[in-house]
Amino acid sequence: MNRLLLALLALSLVSACGSGGGSGGSGGDVNDVLANDEEDGGDEETPPDEEEPPTDGEEEVPDGVTGIPETLSQNVTSFAFSPDKGTVTISLDGVDTTPIEATYARNPALDMGGYLAYSVQEDSLDRLYIAMAQETADGGARAVAVGDGGQFNRVLPGGFYERDGDYTPPAVGVGPGAGQVSYAGNYTAITNATSSDGSALLPVDTTQPGLPDLPGQPAMVRATIFFNANFAENKINGSINNRQLISPIDGTATETWEDIELIITDIDENGEFFGDAEHDGRLNVDVGDYGGIISGADGSYVSGIVALSDSTQSRENDTEVGVFVLTQCGKDGDAAVCDQVQPN
Template sequence: MIRFSVALVAALGLAACDSGGGNPLVGGTDPTDPTDPTDPGTTDDVLRQNLNSISVPDGSTVLVNMKSLDGTPLEVTFVRRPALDTNGYEAYSIQEDPLDRMFVALTKSSTDGTTRAAIVQDGGQFNRYLAGGFYEQTGRYTPPTVGSGAGQGQVSYAGNYAGITNISTTLGAGLLPIPGGVDPTTLPQLPGEAFRVSALIFLNANFADNTVNGEIYNRDLINPADLSVASRQPNLELIVTDIDPTTGQFAGDVEIIGDIGVKSGDYGGVFGGSGASSVSGVVALSNFNNNIDDEEEVGVFVLTQCGQAGDSVLCDIVQP
């Protein structure tokens, strides 16, 4: 297995974001710079990383604009790859030739279509990988009605989480093969296919005090060579943070379970729909296992509020 560091372009390009502002999950129009920093379509830069924009899937393709090296033109067509689907999130991919990076996008919309989110990452090459995420609120948003008693303003969300790590292998089943007869000693470092993560996620949100927290748990690291579970990773705690009462946006810190006060990454997202019927967001991790060095991950979650149509089985034991 190989590990790469996030590309320097992520650190240098985020402050300017000359082509990456506005509504990041676009439906056929170019993104524009945001005029309001609290716009619910604006993903926090630390979560956006190298991803400028990604279109709404049309069933077979998505259009992706990365800051670097995914292909040409600037907005590149990723094709549907069902074999790479992860925990209910649809996969799209591009690799132009066996010596180019292999990028994978994972995307999903909420059951009621009020929020959606996506992540994109390659498997790394030449000591760097490129990654990023977006989330979006669609239509109008209203918070739940706050009253007295269970389920009156304090609500839960449960469902699946998917991630892509900077741990990769050149033996990934999704990679384009090197043609037969090529002398391996003449090849540069080959691109890798990233190990993915399949997990569960649970959030509690209180709209009386406008705060949210939760956990990502049962985190299985998936080997792209054969789709086997390589290992179980530690649970991650989504530390309590504020919800913007107007936009439904939030952003907070991530910690490994038991490592109190030790930041491992960031999470953020947005509630959407009537009564905050759904929530979508992105996670960016700089550390997710104290027994591994230099590991990183970008992850995505799209969840239905407990008590709504299409909610998780786990919701049967909570007050909506």
Template sequence: MRKPVAALAVLCLLAACEGNPLAVDETEDVIDDGEVEEEETNGAGIPLALSNNLDGVVYNPSARTLLVSIRGLDGTPEEVEFEYNSAATAGLPSGHFAFTKQEDALDRFFTGVAKEANDGDTRAVVVSDGGQFNRFFWGGHYERDGDFDPPPIGDGPGAGQVSYAGGYVGLDNYSGPTPPQTTDPVLQPQAPGRVVGDAFINVNFQDMLVNGAIFNRYAIDNPTLPELRDVIMIVTDIEADGTFLGELESVEGETISGNYGGIFGGNNSSSVAGLIGFIPDPDLPRSWETGMFVLTQCGMSGEDAALCAETAPN
């Protein structure tokens, strides 16, 4: 397991770490026992099971800026600029950057995390607040530059059946730091907690199938939590445009309420950007985690050498 060296608060003003019993996920009209209507997408073409309240983002990795359009009381105008937050970025896997937004102490506290692939052709963003007034708002976004370009199909290892690996980042509504209690608790906004881990995906571009796992998950804002379970992304089809949407299970084969999906991009599909939204703990049915993975194909420049060590070709 690759864990960060220390648990860091999202902001210096965020002091205590405790769960958030008030937040309730807003997925009832999108997710129903794992069944997803694939035609349900937002204006950016992201399945509602993954975009939820998030209408879109504009992420500039060079300028390190993030504009967010979310139906969630984050601020005005429609596109709200989140501020880069170095404290919230610390502890995240390489290439991930965190942004935060809270207009005042009694407004919702939002965190956004973004990453662009090493090839510069795909990127993903997740946004969430930690909850206030019995609800919270969350969503994800992925995109690519150019068209779907699958790798050539041939004989032997890596000739159409390939792997992708790298870091995972999630935002939850149950482990995050809580701002100092300066007012009546019924008014107090919560901050989302950061979860980090690893992601690994196997793909067959001949059969147009994908599956994988999110594992080594670790709540860096509340390391006292019990070990977080691994999540299996069960096999699903890749569409003709290089997108996919699938369902989740535990390692033991139990259904996990939620979904995963993403998009392949770059030359020979050198990268993949994806999202996952799910109930992380069956004993906490009001808990929710929305996560992202932006992975490089094993064997290509920028691969995760440790996670790709046993893949072929190598």
């Protein structure tokens, strides 16, 4: 049976910087409709302490990530690649495996847009979790989006990003590309649209009596993402375009979703940023948050997470948690669209 439904998001979403994050809900396009979840608010995130301005003429930044807003991290608290990238370890509060730091195995059949797929499901009646991860070309930063296909009326997603050490911002000068730069590439996300007929699920003997609610496999979103950043003003903004919902059953694109605008926000002294997401053309209608961190020499890379809710008119109460790991335009390995920007 080919069923694709929307599971509920199970977490307390804590607002950071006065901005909302992904929320839970219900809906579906075939048979089942689940009850609405409720969205909780919370305290604003405490900003990092301000540092003394540098005195030697060079911009200094702290090491690593000072904190991921809870609307982005949600249920995830840590993430790491194995040396050969054959597995990832993820700490997620969501009945995935024991120990708490669970090991996810590579699942190349689910790779998408250059992001590596990993999965874990202990048995056919446990939740199936999928992680989409990548790191920068220099290995200095990485990000992951994680989610399950829902069970017992809830999905339990989250995201994580980190940087090793500090970074050097692009030099600020006069003219195109002299401190105002672009980042571009692919984006992939895990949604609360799920199917119990997903291709990665362990088989279930449906003839046995007493079966519980069966686990599902989440549908993915495939898209492109683009940022413009100005390091004289320390501002960033961008958009997610060409969003397509990818079936967990056969990997085909089943729906086209609206573009998302990533509203202008500050880049702090550590190269971190956090901002609002809106529908394209619908001002001040908040559909989630985005955030991340700049890394590498001359700010060569940007990595981060997007968390959205009610981001398409084709479904009610949809949610997604997406990941991006991008190269600055003009650097080796940049996206094709970078031919149209400076530097290129």
